[in-house]
Amino acid sequence: MHGIESMKLSLGPLQYFWPRERTLAFYREAMDWPLDIVYLGETVCSKRRELRFKDWLALANEMADAGKEVVLSTLALIEAESELGTLSRQVENGRFLVEANDMSAVQLCREKRLPFVGGPTLNVYNHRALAMLVEDGLRRWVPGVEQGRELLEGMRTALEADGGAMPELEVMAWGRLPLAYSARCFTARALDIPKDECGFRCIEYPDGLPLKTREDEPFLTINGIQVQGTEVIDMAPQRDELAACGVGILRLYPQTEGMAGVVDHFRRMLESPVPPPPLGARNGYWYGRPGKASLSMPEFGGR
Template sequence: MTTTPKLTLGPVLFNWKPEVLRDFYFRMADEADVDSVHVGEVVCSKRTPFFEPFIPEVVERLTAAGKEVVLSSLALIMSDREIAQARDLAQSDGILVEANDISVAAQMNGRPFVAGPLLNIYNEGTLAALAAMGAARACLPAELAAEAVTALATSTPMDIEVQAFGRLPLAISARCYAARARNLSKDGCQYVCADDPDGMAVETLDDVPFLAVNGTQTMSYHTMDLLGDVAGLAARGIGRFRLWPQTFDMVAVAALFRAVLAGTTDAGEAEDRLATLCPGAEFANGYIHGRPGHLFVEAGD
């Protein structure tokens, strides 16, 4: 298990323009104080061809900057084409793969991989089964409280990663909600998910926002913020923290988490800075405190 907390930049889950996505990763390579960067399409295979030509130069730039690169898989594999993509990904030579579908983990044939947060790891038995398949690291679902996270971390020699910032990926579907909301079919979606670079807010009948939609993916409306909790989790033995990319200044966001983990910035001060960096975001950290996920629990509450 890692002793010095590390920061991971998760894969971009949204449908950003290929050039925008390339430049985002270039900036992360050159400026972001993170240890690992995930690259790859997780949500919809229809998006893959647009960014795929840029992946080699993105990986080269990140590697040259000293970042560990992880290739993330799709979260829902259904078609023959997607199966073939998964096989190719699993055979990537010399680069770590994140399995977000259990079929990808099986394709690894015992080679080390990252068990992604969409594999639904909620107990020690699941962790042990994944470790037997070759998992060297596991990113846990966001719904777990700190006590459950600690129990899982102490049950395994693998690195445990906790989601610490960003809109949370909650579920994936064969149906495209973004297309349906615009009276389009999934096959004729016109890639309308690109209209919402941080996801499309979903409201209740009382006009209260409570979820976000990203193509076929359901996400939290609230933005996870564990700035006030990462130091305590690190003290419990959690070695990695994941930041999910959004259109905020992710270099500055990463710097805040690094400063809090290093003890050079007070968590309360960092929270104030984060609110400035993320205008309009509604933060939440309820899950880690064993409370409803949409709540924000202040220190000492």
């Protein structure tokens, strides 16, 4: 079990496609934020090449020299031999832990006998699968957003009954819920252009492309091959429940505006005797309910 005083804050991998200079400026600003862990790398689409692997690695070295724990995140969907080549370079980087978001990454880490973080797209739904990954080298697990409190508590009980233990747990605590991935590009589809001729149009939507229903109600956010929820979740009010469930790390996903305020909100939450009111929409997934909620989006001035 983790206590609130030992909880850490992580900056999850950038899910959106931002211009190179904007991305670098964001992370160099993040070096001064009260974060413990920073995840770096492209997880959504391999065609997003404003930063290549050598750029992410150089940024990782800067972050580590600034005192952050750095993890290199891999693609959630591997489709080409070239992507396997990049994945191999990530795994063999020689310094940083890797977040494996695909079983190809798990296999490479296992072959190299390297520990890894199990990312939220590994689709782990029972304690036996998790125990097998632990044998392969998993040291930290980030459950998917459909895996709430009840499932995690059940898995912990089952692991302990088999003589095992839950690995370090990291839970998404801020951002839009990543709901699905596809070989098709939803952004290209929405703009009626072929995926292979997309022109990298998702760079025009730095927080994703919002969708509405025919009744003009906010519905989903599309981000290349990824579909997200429309609301920003905020798990800060569930702080005590997260700690009781053994969660040791709270993941905050990057957004274009106000991220420094988000990090400060969570840092103050960890230092407060009582959890704060939410800044984002209420998050139902933790309780096995729909994530959609009625609270308004956060408003911050600047990053």
